[in-house]
Amino acid sequence: MKICLFGGTFDPPHIGHLLIAQTIFESEHFDKLFFIPALNPPHKDSDAITPIEHRVNMLELVIKDNPHFEISDLEVKRGGVSYTIDTIQSLKKENGFGSDDLYFLLGSDTLKSFHKWKEPESILDECQVIVAVRPGFRPSDIPAWILSQIRFANLPRIEISATTIRERWRTDKTIRYMVTQPVWEYINKKNLYL
Numbered sequence: 001m002k003i004c005l006f007g008g009t010f011d012p013p014h015i016g017h018l019l020i021a022q023t024i025f026e027s028e029h030f031d032k033l034f035f036i037p038a039l040n041p042p043h044k045d046s047d048a049i050t051p052i053e054h055r056v057n058m059l060e061l062v063i064k065d066n067p068h069f070e071i072s073d074l075e076v077k078r079g080g081v082s083y084t085i086d087t088i089q090s091l092k093k094e095n096g097f098g099s100d101d102l103y104f105l106l107g108s109d110t111l112k113s114f115h116k117w118k119e120p121e122s123i124l125d126e127c128q129v130i131v132a133v134r135p136g137f138r139p140s141d142i143p144a145w146i147l148s149q150i151r152f153a154n155l156p157r158i159e160i161s162a163t164t165i166r167e168r169w170r171t172d173k174t175i176r177y178m179v180t181q182p183v184w185e186y187i188n189k190k191n192l193y194l
């Protein structure tokens with residue numbers, strides 16, 4: 001089994017996430033791609049994040065029709081702060097995944113702070129980190145010991161972030177086509193991001 005993990009806040013999940021997930025799934029011939037919503041992302045202010053049940057519900061709406069995608073509730077169930085290394089290690093232990101078959105997908109913006117993550121060296125040892133380039137990325141911002149152990153994927157570049165989507169919604173601008181229609185309806189019905 002060749003598995004890809006895709007961790008994030010997903011507040012909300014948007015087409016940037018979906019397009020890179022689907023493209024990498026196909027080009028790397030993965031068997032499964034797991035979206036892993038972070039309960040408490042260490043680098044984000046937890047009061048400013050939408051409650052986990054809404055983020056999970058929205059993820060369920062976006063993966064529903066795609067048999068290759070799944071949600072892992074590991075970080076939700078574990079509780080506390082959501083450290084990626086803990087997630088990787090428990091998934092390997094529980095499922096017997098080897099380091100060569102386990103990939104972790106992340107956007108290049110997160111690389112800037114990657115050295116501050118919990119046990120970054122262990123993350124690089126325990127799985128293959130694969131990076132989607134986002135606008136504004138400069139390799140010179142990233143320490144060489146990280147650059148030498150990651151791989152950049154050839155993916156479409158989409159200049160969309162959840163921050164922009166929340167901000168647009170708050171200021172009454174359209175987010176049509178930035179999220180799927182069911183997610184749009186969910187945000188509207190639940191009055192998120194006001």
Ligand code: ATP
Nearest residue numbers: 007008009010016106107110132158160161162163
């Ligand atoms: P926010 O703006 O709230 O920080 P985000 O849009 O960056 O959110 P996250 O849920 O934090 O979304 O992202 C999960 C992962 O997906 C991260 O590794 C992030 O870098 C990556 N990602 C998000 N949007 C894109 C995009 N448009 N292109 C490539 N990678 C992306």
